[in-house]
Amino acid sequence: MRRLITTGSPFEAEFAYSRAVVQGDWCFVAGTTGYDYRSMSMPEDAGEQAANALGTIAGALEEAGFAMKDVVRTVIYLTDPADHPAIGPALRAALGEVRPANSTVVAALIRPEMKVEIEVTAYRGD
Numbered sequence: 001m002r003r004l005i006t007t008g009s010p011f012e013a014e015f016a017y018s019r020a021v022v023q024g025d026w027c028f029v030a031g032t033t034g035y036d037y038r039s040m041s042m043p044e045d046a047g048e049q050a051a052n053a054l055g056t057i058a059g060a061l062e063e064a065g066f067a068m069k070d071v072v073r074t075v076i077y078l079t080d081p082a083d084h085p086a087i088g089p090a091l092r093a094a095l096g097e098v099r100p101a102n103s104t105v106v107a108a109l110i111r112p113e114m115k116v117e118i119e120v121t122a123y124r125g126d
Contacts, residue, residue: 005064007056009037020060025125027066031077031117032056033109046083046115050076050090053118058094061122069098070122076104077117087116 005020005027006012012019020029034049035042037056043049058068074095078084084104100120109117 003064005060007037007060009035019056020064022064022066025123027061027064027070027122027124029057029060029120029122031075031119032060033114033117042113044113045086046078046080047086047088047090049114049116050087050118051093053116054090054094057118057120061120064122066122066124068094070124071095071098071100071120072123073121074100074102075119076102077107077109078104079107079109079115081106083115 001024003022004018005022007019009019011017017030019032020027032053033042034052035056036052043052054068061067061070074091076087078087109115
C-alpha cells in the first residue's frame with residue numbers, strides 16, 4: 001500500500017510532490033533543502049543547510065515509521081564543490097555508523113540561496 005508523507009512545506013503543494021512516499025518496506029524521501037520551515041528562512045552556511053535538511057528528512061522518516069538507521073542510499077546535490085567539507089559534520093551526526101551508499105553531484109538548484117539538497121531511500125525489511 002502506498003502512503004504519502006507531507007511536512008506541510010508550501011513547496012510540496014505548489015509543485016505537486018510528497019516529502020516522502022512509503023511503498024511496502026521502502027521509503028523514498030524527496031530532495032530536501034536546508035529551509036527552516038518554522039521561520040521559512042535559509043541559513044547561509046552549507047553545513048547548517050545540510051543539518052536542517054537532515055532534520056526535515058529524519059522527521060519525515062519518523063512519520064513514515066522509519067528511522068535514520070534505515071537509510072540505505074543518499075544523494076547529495078551541492079552547488080559548489082568547495083562546500084563539500086562543510087556538510088561532513090552534519091552527515092556524520094545524522095547517519096553515524098549507518099553509512100549508506102551515496103552519490104554526491106554538483107548541480108544548480110532552483111533558488112540561489114540553496115547550497116545543498118539531500119534525498120534518501122530507506123528500507124526496513126530484513
